Amino acid sequence: MDLLVSEYQNRQRIKEVENSFGPSAPQLFTPGRFLKGEGPLMKQGRKKWEQKMFFLFNDILVYSSIIMNNRWHKNPKIIPLKDIMLDDMEDFDDVKHQWLICTPRKSFHVSASSDEEKKAWMQHIEACQQTLLQEPVLQTKTTYAKSWIPDRAAQKCMRCLATFTAINWRHHCRKCGFVVCNACSKGRALIEHIDPNKPLRICKACNKTEDDQTFRLRGDSSGLWDEAPSDEE
Numbered sequence: 001m002d003l004l005v006s007e008y009q010n011r012q013r014i015k016e017v018e019n020s021f022g023p024s025a026p027q028l029f030t031p032g033r034f035l036k037g038e039g040p041l042m043k044q045g046r047k048k049w050e051q052k053m054f055f056l057f058n059d060i061l062v063y064s065s066i067i068m069n070n071r072w073h074k075n076p077k078i079i080p081l082k083d084i085m086l087d088d089m090e091d092f093d094d095v096k097h098q099w100l101i102c103t104p105r106k107s108f109h110v111s112a113s114s115d116e117e118k119k120a121w122m123q124h125i126e127a128c129q130q131t132l133l134q135e136p137v138l139q140t141k142t143t144y145a146k147s148w149i150p151d152r153a154a155q156k157c158m159r160c161l162a163t164f165t166a167i168n169w170r171h172h173c174r175k176c177g178f179v180v181c182n183a184c185s186k187g188r189a190l191i192e193h194i195d196p197n198k199p200l201r202i203c204k205a206c207n208k209t210e211d212d213q214t215f216r217l218r219g220d221s222s223g224l225w226d227e228a229p230s231d232e233e
Contacts, residue, residue: 010034017055020073021064034058037124039117040066044109046172047151049095054110056121057081058128061101079103081129085144086122102144104193107177109147143193146177154179159203173203180204 014029017038036056043052043063053073055062060080064073079101087100089109097118098111112118149158151170156163158178164170171185172178174194180203187207188199 007034017062017073020071021076022072022074026062026076026078028055028057028062032058033060036128037121039121040070041121042111044095044111044150046148049111052110054121056124056128059132061125081125082132083142084125084129085142086125088122100147102147104143105145105195107145107147145194146175148172148177149179151179157181157184159184159205171201173206174200175202175206178203 011029014033014035017035018025018028034057036058038053038055040051041054041063042049051066052063053066053070058081060078061084062076062078064076066072067074083103085102087102089098089100091097095109095111097113097115098109099118099122100107100109112121149172154164154170157180159180160183162168162181162183164181168181168183170179171182173180173185174191175189184204185201187202187204189202189207190196190198191200191202194200
């Protein structure tokens with residue numbers, strides 16, 4: 001993880017990062033924003049691990065795909081640090097030095113090249129978050145998205161145990177992250193912290209939970225409420 005020291009160096013490097021995204025570059029430079037560090041990390045996708053470039057600012061984390069020997073980048077994703085929760089993960093035979101980055105819209109695993117680099121990333125992210133927490137802003141409770149279980153980790157539906165085939169595809173439940181089949185992923189629901197406007201695919205178990213919750217809120221046939229209605233209703 002490379003660290004920057006001077007204000008001038010910081011401003012110049014942020015401009016360089018912006019320019020590396022080409023004409024559609026996001027505006028990263030803003031007064032009071034500092035680039036605290038940068039470096040490549042492996043990020044787990046749905047099908048495989050891929051190398052991504054990560055840029056840590058004092059208030060946001062940016063990651064992107066790498067093209068042309070790390071001189072150019074594309075598809076930047078910007079995450080406010082206030083929305084991030086880190087979860088340390090154990091090493092496995094095929095993946096080491098990993099941790100989980102949780103956000104409201106998406107949660108994913110990343111892996112560093114060494115334990116020292118992993119600790120440096122986690123410590124610097126948490127240090128930036130601690131600084132943000134000292135600012136006089138309203139703190140709200142954050143709900144984080146579940147991380148997706150990789151396709152390769154499930155040869156059968158994790159709900160009904162049906163084998164995946166060319167016509168019985170893999171799908172991810174956006175609520176629990178399980179890999180499920182066509183029949184077990186017909187439900188749709190609004191998940192406020194991911195997308196408050198678009199119904200997302202959920203598995204039959206999560207769909208039943210949604211139905212049960214709706215029943216409790218509406219009351220049963222006797223007219224009795226399992227949960228007291230709010231004063232606003």
